[in-house]
Amino acid sequence: MSIRLLRSSSHHQCYRPRYQAFSTTTRWRWHTSELDGEKMKSLKVHRDRLMKDIHHTAQWGTGERWGKASAETGMSRLALSDADKSARDWFVKTTEELGCKTTVDAMGNIFAVRPGQKDGPPIYAGSHLDTQPTGGRYDGVLGVTAAIEMLRVLNDNWVETEYPVGVVNWTNEEGARFPISMVSSGVWSGSIPLDHAHNLKEVGSGTATMKSELERIGYLGSTPASHEAIPMAAHFELHIEQGPILESERHKIGIVQGVQAYRWFTIHVKGQDCHTGTTPFNVRSDALLTAAKMILQSHRAATKHGALASTGILTLKPGSTNTVPGDVKFSLDIRAAADKTLDALEQDLRDDFALIASASDVAGLNTHGTPGLPCTVSWSTDSISSATTFHSDCISCVEAAAKVIFGDETEKLTKTMTSGAGHDSVYTSKVCPTSMIFVPSKGGVSHNPREFTSEEDCTLGAQVLVGSVVECDRRRVRG
Amino acid sequence: MSIRLLRSSSHHQCYRPRYQAFSTTTRWRWHTSELDGEKMKSLKVHRDRLMKDIHHTAQWGTGERWGKASAETGMSRLALSDADKSARDWFVKTTEELGCKTTVDAMGNIFAVRPGQKDGPPIYAGSHLDTQPTGGRYDGVLGVTAAIEMLRVLNDNWVETEYPVGVVNWTNEEGARFPISMVSSGVWSGSIPLDHAHNLKEVGSGTATMKSELERIGYLGSTPASHEAIPMAAHFELHIEQGPILESERHKIGIVQGVQAYRWFTIHVKGQDCHTGTTPFNVRSDALLTAAKMILQSHRAATKHGALASTGILTLKPGSTNTVPGDVKFSLDIRAAADKTLDALEQDLRDDFALIASASDVAGLNTHGTPGLPCTVSWSTDSISSATTFHSDCISCVEAAAKVIFGDETEKLTKTMTSGAGHDSVYTSKVCPTSMIFVPSKGGVSHNPREFTSEEDCTLGAQVLVGSVVECDRRRVRG
Numbered sequence: 001m002s003i004r005l006l007r008s009s010s011h012h013q014c015y016r017p018r019y020q021a022f023s024t025t026t027r028w029r030w031h032t033s034e035l036d037g038e039k040m041k042s043l044k045v046h047r048d049r050l051m052k053d054i055h056h057t058a059q060w061g062t063g064e065r066w067g068k069a070s071a072e073t074g075m076s077r078l079a080l081s082d083a084d085k086s087a088r089d090w091f092v093k094t095t096e097e098l099g100c101k102t103t104v105d106a107m108g109n110i111f112a113v114r115p116g117q118k119d120g121p122p123i124y125a126g127s128h129l130d131t132q133p134t135g136g137r138y139d140g141v142l143g144v145t146a147a148i149e150m151l152r153v154l155n156d157n158w159v160e161t162e163y164p165v166g167v168v169n170w171t172n173e174e175g176a177r178f179p180i181s182m183v184s185s186g187v188w189s190g191s192i193p194l195d196h197a198h199n200l201k202e203v204g205s206g207t208a209t210m211k212s213e214l215e216r217i218g219y220l221g222s223t224p225a226s227h228e229a230i231p232m233a234a235h236f237e238l239h240i241e242q243g244p245i246l247e248s249e250r251h252k253i254g255i256v257q258g259v260q261a262y263r264w265f266t267i268h269v270k271g272q273d274c275h276t277g278t279t280p281f282n283v284r285s286d287a288l289l290t291a292a293k294m295i296l297q298s299h300r301a302a303t304k305h306g307a308l309a310s311t312g313i314l315t316l317k318p319g320s321t322n323t324v325p326g327d328v329k330f331s332l333d334i335r336a337a338a339d340k341t342l343d344a345l346e347q348d349l350r351d352d353f354a355l356i357a358s359a360s361d362v363a364g365l366n367t368h369g370t371p372g373l374p375c376t377v378s379w380s381t382d383s384i385s386s387a388t389t390f391h392s393d394c395i396s397c398v399e400a401a402a403k404v405i406f407g408d409e410t411e412k413l414t415k416t417m418t419s420g421a422g423h424d425s426v427y428t429s430k431v432c433p434t435s436m437i438f439v440p441s442k443g444g445v446s447h448n449p450r451e452f453t454s455e456e457d458c459t460l461g462a463q464v465l466v467g468s469v470v471e472c473d474r475r476r477v478r479g
Numbered sequence: 480m481s482i483r484l485l486r487s488s489s490h491h492q493c494y495r496p497r498y499q500a501f502s503t504t505t506r507w508r509w510h511t512s513e514l515d516g517e518k519m520k521s522l523k524v525h526r527d528r529l530m531k532d533i534h535h536t537a538q539w540g541t542g543e544r545w546g547k548a549s550a551e552t553g554m555s556r557l558a559l560s561d562a563d564k565s566a567r568d569w570f571v572k573t574t575e576e577l578g579c580k581t582t583v584d585a586m587g588n589i590f591a592v593r594p595g596q597k598d599g600p601p602i603y604a605g606s607h608l609d610t611q612p613t614g615g616r617y618d619g620v621l622g623v624t625a626a627i628e629m630l631r632v633l634n635d636n637w638v639e640t641e642y643p644v645g646v647v648n649w650t651n652e653e654g655a656r657f658p659i660s661m662v663s664s665g666v667w668s669g670s671i672p673l674d675h676a677h678n679l680k681e682v683g684s685g686t687a688t689m690k691s692e693l694e695r696i697g698y699l700g701s702t703p704a705s706h707e708a709i710p711m712a713a714h715f716e717l718h719i720e721q722g723p724i725l726e727s728e729r730h731k732i733g734i735v736q737g738v739q740a741y742r743w744f745t746i747h748v749k750g751q752d753c754h755t756g757t758t759p760f761n762v763r764s765d766a767l768l769t770a771a772k773m774i775l776q777s778h779r780a781a782t783k784h785g786a787l788a789s790t791g792i793l794t795l796k797p798g799s800t801n802t803v804p805g806d807v808k809f810s811l812d813i814r815a816a817a818d819k820t821l822d823a824l825e826q827d828l829r830d831d832f833a834l835i836a837s838a839s840d841v842a843g844l845n846t847h848g849t850p851g852l853p854c855t856v857s858w859s860t861d862s863i864s865s866a867t868t869f870h871s872d873c874i875s876c877v878e879a880a881a882k883v884i885f886g887d888e889t890e891k892l893t894k895t896m897t898s899g900a901g902h903d904s905v906y907t908s909k910v911c912p913t914s915m916i917f918v919p920s921k922g923g924v925s926h927n928p929r930e931f932t933s934e935e936d937c938t939l940g941a942q943v944l945v946g947s948v949v950e951c952d953r954r955r956v957r958g
């Protein structure tokens with residue numbers, strides 16, 4: 001495909017960057033259908049501009065300091081907090097200044113759309129601006145800021161896309177404040193009922209709901225949170241890997257094929273409170289000792305199935321040094337690449353936990369201990385995400401974009417992989433072609449203030465994102 | 480010893496119950512030195528009066544309902560709360576109406592003294608009015624209300640003791656709100672510095688200290704909290720067993736010889752937060768999985784030593800379903816009848832926990848699991864209580880009192896035992912002759928709303944308490 005300079009005519013409804021002065025009647029413009037490999041290469045992400053956005057937005061919800069440099073703090077920007085509102089306001093202002101029209105839906109998802117040559121559902125890039133309570137600067141933020149950088153690169157290069165392109169910020173991706181992750185892309189995709197999401201209570205002792213907080217910060221939009229009201233032609237998400245694989249294998253870009261399945265449960269163990277000094281082991285129903293055995297057993301069973309099992313929350317009652325707890329609740333997060341692996345692991349754990357609660361032995365857990373009285377155990381399901389397979393067309397666009405950058409080194413510097421974490425792309429993938437791009441996480445660390453991705457890798461990731469969206473747009477007219 | 484009726488003379492400084500009208504110049508009165516077994520038997524505890532006090536005071540800090548009857552709720556009267564203030568106000572008013580002079584010390588301990596024939600340090604009966612957050616109606620309360628019933632029984636029977644007798648209410652025995660148990664008898668006995676106790680912060684997120692709360696509720700007394708300022712000739716404490724032994728062996732009264740040693744620690748495990756979905760087991764430093772192994776191992780090691788180990792508090796950070804916790808703190812409470820047993824258990828656990836933290840195997844805990852990265856573990860000591868041996872003179876008074884009630888059945892209905900729980904008597908025992916009386920706890924349940932001791936057993940316990948104090952007073956003049 002050849003490159004042509006197009007002369008714009010004033011009657012043509014076109015995109016005009018607000019910050020650049022240009023003739024009102026004529027200007028040069030590229031159409032994406034006319035970009036070849038060489039011209040694609042010239043659509044350069046500006047590293048400093050991207051990094052500035054990442055660190056500038058970190059002023060809202062700055063977290064724990066871990067080093068002396070100004071950027072060496074983590075993030076604590078819980079969804080729909082005051083800090084999140086500030087980051088959202090910045091997002092709206094910035095994308096509008098770059099020529100976008102923004103829409104807020106009933107879940108507070110923000111969609112910023114840059115017009116194209118023709119009308120039609122936009123291709124979106126984006127991620128989330130909320131963070132874990134002790135999170136880092138890159139999770140989610142990189143995907144949003146890189147998408148905004150994409151707008152700047154298109155403007156810089158006077159590119160008019162064939163169809164609109166957009167930037168999306170999804171609400172409460174982390175599930176850290178309101179305990180369903182990716183809940184708002186979930187509603188948008190039709191997978192989670194709006195009322196259920198609106199009524200989610202914040203974790204901890206507070207009484208706020210998602211709806212009350214959306215109202216409070218002014219982000220309860222009037223547009224339905226629905227892929228029918230706000231359609232997407234495709235969804236691309238750049239994200240840090242949050243794991244150690246790319247770094248340890250010296251790859252630069254992960255070309256993500258899908259997302260592993262996961263299931264979240266709350267396990268409730270009920271025993272009997274008793275005094276720690278006066279109650280012999282043989283007459284105790286110790287809910288915490290029982291939970292400790294279950295947590296250890298979940299690790300063992302996951303090992304056996306080549307899966308993962310983790311407990312991130314544990315609460316107990318009554319909570320006094322000299323009272324054996326009669327009531328323990330803990331979260332159980334199990335993950336595997338295939339749904340059937342997870343089926344088998346879950347069944348094993350349901351059997352094992354029932355035995356452990358009944359004070360029976362499982363795999364030597366009771367060896368050297370004193371047999372006690374039974375507890376009861378119950379499971380409640382908080383979240384289920386089946387294994388996700390991304391769309392081959394989108395994956396192909398990412399491959400093409402990587403090839404433009406890496407050339408002959410593409411195979412060496414990229415890796416085909418499965419995402420360990422859930423992302424909003426899991427839900428978008430249910431209703432539109434989707435894929436993801438990963439960049440290395442230093443030490444595999446994420447959900448931690450020390451989460452780090454080098455400037456080079458952030459920039460490479462953003463470059464692949466821009467290339468992927470442009471490639472996808474080109475293919476819409478090439479057929 | 481014969482029984483004599485004494486005619487009181489008006490010049491003699493004597494005790495006058497306020498609620499009974501009597502001649503201002505003469506009245507009949509018993510001196511305790513003149514009471515023999517038959518007369519001792521007539522010093523009758525009134526069951527209904529005692530039970531009324533127990534249930535009446537339960538209006539302040541009423542806890543969880545577990546049954547339909549009016550008394551079928553637990554207690555939640557944390558030390559120095561508004562509810563505790565109300566119970567204290569009742570204590571002061573009631574004992575003063577019964578003719579006592581009350582003194583409040585700098586720890587809020589309340590001493591109510593009924594004058595005797597001669598001056599001198601009083602013999603005290605008492606316990607504590609604070610409860611666990613989800614406690615019952617008898618722990619502590621029985622000992623205080625039975626001591627008040629003792630005042631009534633002495634008044635009813637016109638008994639003037641040789642020396643003063645008193646009733647004591649100790650502050651924050653439970654250690655549930657301010658995290659050192661028996662802290663105020665500890666200060667009184669010279670074992671805990673006043674400043675340290677005053678500066679104790681309440682458990683949880685509040686900022687109150689013991690001193691600020693003593694001031695707030697008006698119980699920061701001006702008398703030093705010291706056994707020198709407020710001496711005791713002896714200390715008797717009636718208490719529920721809080722364990723299953725008396726009930727299961729069908730004894731009515733436990734004649735307590737001492738208290739088992741215990742040590743409280745906070746164990747701090749530090750690992751590394753990481754994402755639950757993206758971090759393979761082999762690169763995790765999972766602080767909660769490590770803590771779970773430690774809790775299980777503490778149970779095993781205590782079993783080996785014939786001791787006890789319990790965890791009643793566990794907190795973790797950051798606390799999100801999809802983040803492996805990098806920081807866990809848990810309480811460890813270990814107990815044994817002998818100090819040297821506890822030395823050995825503590826040493827084993829220090830060795831075991833260091834190995835577990837280093838990701839090494841201890842007794843098969845790592846079998847079937849995936850080896851991970853190390854965590855660190857540190858111990859801080861919150862409380863140490865050596866094994867306590869009660870005073871043989873006091874124990875002998877309890878035996879004598881039980882004999883008056885049970886006669887030939889004494890051996891069958893009483894049991895020589897060691898207390899599993901700490902009590903204020905541990906500290907009083909360091910500076911004055913002390914012993915305790917136990918009554919059965921239904922099902923061994925304590926520190927729970929369903930804590931229960933029958934009216935018959937409460938009454939028997941109070942009867943033994945009255946007999947023990949009177950016997951002790953008699954022996955002070957018999958030599």
Ligand SMILES: [Zn+2]
Binds near residue numbers: 139140423
């Ligand atoms: Zn994310």
Ligand SMILES: [Zn+2]
Binds near residue numbers: 607902
């Ligand atoms: Zn007690």
